[in-house]
Amino acid sequence: MSLSTASPPPSLEDECLHHDSDSYNVNDDDTSFGVVSLDEEGFPSQVPLEDASPNESEKSTFAADFYRCGSDWSSLLSPEVHKQRDPARDSISSGKKLKQANLFQIWGFKRNVDVGSVEVEPNQGGYCDEVGEGSVSSERKIVKPGNWGSILRDKGKVVENPKSSTKRKSFSGENRVTRSCPFYKKMPGTNFTVDAFRYGCVEECSAYFLSHFHADHYGGLSKKWSHGPIYCSPLTGRLVQMCLYVNPSYIFPLEFDTEYVIEGTKVTLIDANHCPGAALIHFELPNGQCYLHTGDFRACKLMQGYNLFVNKRVNVLYLDTTYCNPKYKFPFKEDVLNYVVKITKNHLKMHPRTLVVVGAYSIGKECVYLAISKALGVKIYANASRRRILLAYGSPDYSDRLCTNGNNTLLHVLPMSSLRIETLKEYLKTYKEQFTSVLAFRPTGWTFSEKIGNDLELIRPVSRGNITTYVFEARQDSSYCECW
DNA sequence: GCGATCAGTT
DNA sequence: CACAACTGATCGC
Numbered sequence: 001m002s003l004s005t006a007s008p009p010p011s012l013e014d015e016c017l018h019h020d021s022d023s024y025n026v027n028d029d030d031t032s033f034g035v036v037s038l039d040e041e042g043f044p045s046q047v048p049l050e051d052a053s054p055n056e057s058e059k060s061t062f063a064a065d066f067y068r069c070g071s072d073w074s075s076l077l078s079p080e081v082h083k084q085r086d087p088a089r090d091s092i093s094s095g096k097k098l099k100q101a102n103l104f105q106i107w108g109f110k111r112n113v114d115v116g117s118v119e120v121e122p123n124q125g126g127y128c129d130e131v132g133e134g135s136v137s138s139e140r141k142i143v144k145p146g147n148w149g150s151i152l153r154d155k156g157k158v159v160e161n162p163k164s165s166t167k168r169k170s171f172s173g174e175n176r177v178t179r180s181c182p183f184y185k186k187m188p189g190t191n192f193t194v195d196a197f198r199y200g201c202v203e204e205c206s207a208y209f210l211s212h213f214h215a216d217h218y219g220g221l222s223k224k225w226s227h228g229p230i231y232c233s234p235l236t237g238r239l240v241q242m243c244l245y246v247n248p249s250y251i252f253p254l255e256f257d258t259e260y261v262i263e264g265t266k267v268t269l270i271d272a273n274h275c276p277g278a279a280l281i282h283f284e285l286p287n288g289q290c291y292l293h294t295g296d297f298r299a300c301k302l303m304q305g306y307n308l309f310v311n312k313r314v315n316v317l318y319l320d321t322t323y324c325n326p327k328y329k330f331p332f333k334e335d336v337l338n339y340v341v342k343i344t345k346n347h348l349k350m351h352p353r354t355l356v357v358v359g360a361y362s363i364g365k366e367c368v369y370l371a372i373s374k375a376l377g378v379k380i381y382a383n384a385s386r387r388r389i390l391l392a393y394g395s396p397d398y399s400d401r402l403c404t405n406g407n408n409t410l411l412h413v414l415p416m417s418s419l420r421i422e423t424l425k426e427y428l429k430t431y432k433e434q435f436t437s438v439l440a441f442r443p444t445g446w447t448f449s450e451k452i453g454n455d456l457e458l459i460r461p462v463s464r465g466n467i468t469t470y471v472f473e474a475r476q477d478s479s480y481c482e483c484w
Numbered sequence: 485g486c487g488a489t490c491a492g493t494t
Numbered sequence: 495c496a497c498a499a500c501t502g503a504t505c506g507c
Contacts, residue, residue, distance in 0.1 A: 417493075
């Protein structure tokens with residue numbers, strides 16, 4: 001695994017930092033951490049890593065700690081915490097102390113305690129909100145996506161965003177809290193960001209990439225989006241338009257495995273093997289440096305064979321993974337699907353009038369109900385909003401299998417929140433003419449037991465009367481052994 | 485009333 | 495227990 005730069009675990013994004021132009025600023029009333037300035041790459045550090053001598057390597061700077069920690073976050077624990085740990089009993093799994101909040105303190109940032117009013121302050125120098133609707137719609141076709149900036153400037157409206165000035169007036173100064181785009185979402189040497197939509201207009205950002213259509217990545221996108229072009233896969237683009245009502249003139253779909261030149265940087269999207277439309281984003285800068293941003297992905301053998309990786313060295317890997325540890329071994333997708341089909345068949349043998357329910361979020365986990373549908377030759381019932389999304393995938397796999405009436409098939413897809421026993425009981429009542437019991441599958445990203453993670457046969461269903469629920473792992477991103 | 489954000493849920 | 499990805503409640507304008 002060539003890990004040069006990794007983004008911290010996702011929830012770190014939710015941390016709130018005071019931001020003041022080019023430095024991370026701590027609370028005025030607490031100067032113990034001082035001001036940490038950013039290096040030219042946007043890394044908050046006081047001592048440039050390459051300058052750090054072995055003696056200085058003990059110094060706790062963000063960059064030094066970050067690189068030193070490798071994949072074992074425990075090296076970032078404070079000394080007191082280390083003392084409390086019992087090495088004999090302490091497996092890596094006793095990770096309760098590895099709270100991300102601690103890392104922030106160790107890195108020299110103080111979390112804002114009163115996070116009550118978080119404001120996103122748009123960049124004033126940019127062209128926020130200055131683009132009239134349709135002003136770029138003629139550029140929808142991606143020929144030279146880098147045109148965006150010039151199109152906007154042609155309108156001659158590089159003016160301060162009126163909204164932002166209104167906001168600033170209402171600030172009393174000392175209470176100002178700004179959520180700024182974290183460094184690891186910016187691609188050094190470019191004006192690009194990845195999955196950075198919730199920070200308003202990101203200073204200097206002229207192209208916003210979206211890795212995939214999950215809420216924790218697209219957060220901030222809405223019909224009011226006006227901060228710049230959004231580059232993503234065609235399917236992700238369709239979903240952004242359909243579900244979030246983003247003005248299509250901002251959406252620039254990039255086909256997979258196709259090299260585009262955007263502002264002088266070569267950009268290629270690669271299928272991430274995560275949810276439909278999810279992409280790895282490969283950047284090749286004019287100076288030859290190659291960066292790979294993984295977003296969320298599930299590594300597979302096929303990926304290692306891609307020309308981009310075989311022939312070129314990736315200089316910086318942006319890897320966001322919670323499971324970068326050998327203890328995590330997820331079952332192979334095929335094994336999980338075979339298992340689900342086997343359980344379903346067995347259950348139907350014993351209880352022929354069973355309604356089979358699969359839980360799913362807006363997108364992802366489709367393979368689970370698709371596998372059942374194929375194996376049993378039954379259609380898939382989903383509500384109108386999900387059908388709309390599934391049809392947007394543009395695959396006959398879905399269009400040929402969907403049905404609009406729950407009475408016509410024993411296989412239903414429901415929102416994950418409906419998979420509670422009580423909810424399922426109520427749901428069964430609405431189909432009581434046809435079905436007398438429910439078999440529900442809840443594909444989750446997490447199981448507590450490491451053993452069960454390895455052995456599907458150890459999964460035990462939870463049954464309450466005629467409702468039977470199986471919780472199993474259907475991870476859509478990589479376990480340790482799958483990283484390369 | 486609406487969108488943004490937080491807190492709670494599975 | 496702890497994770498991803500919501501969903502519903504609350505806040506501020």
